[in-house]
Amino acid sequence: MDEKPPSNPTSISWNDLGRFSVGPDQRLYWDGAPVKTEQRLTLTFLQKLIAFVTAAVVILGGATQCVNTTIDVGCRLHWWKTGCVNQPTEAKR
Numbered sequence: 395m396d397e398k399p400p401s402n403p404t405s406i407s408w409n410d411l412g413r414f415s416v417g418p419d420q421r422l423y424w425d426g427a428p429v430k431t432e433q434r435l436t437l438t439f440l441q442k443l444i445a446f447v448t449a450a451v452v453i454l455g456g457a458t459q460c461v462n463t464t465i466d467v468g469c470r471l472h473w474w475k476t477g478c479v480n481q482p483t484e485a486k487r
């Protein structure tokens with residue numbers, strides 16, 4: 395799977411550009427052969443584990459922030475009093 399580049403690559407001349415073509419399937423061809431234009435990314439187990447843990451922490455952090463904001467807005471709008479850090483008080487007249 396690991397393809398090494400040629401040891402002595404050459405540049406493409408203006409005449410060589412005519413060897414490129416685009417097929418009816420919108421793929422790029424060189425002398426009639428398809429050109430490999432994509433490469434799959436493969437991660438090691440450790441990289442996958444780090445990505446999973448990072449995503450889980452981000453999701454849990456966002457959910458926690460959402461819950462805290464909802465409680466704070468509910469307290470400020472007097473929708474509820476339970477769980478409010480500063481109990482809303484009535485203004486004295």
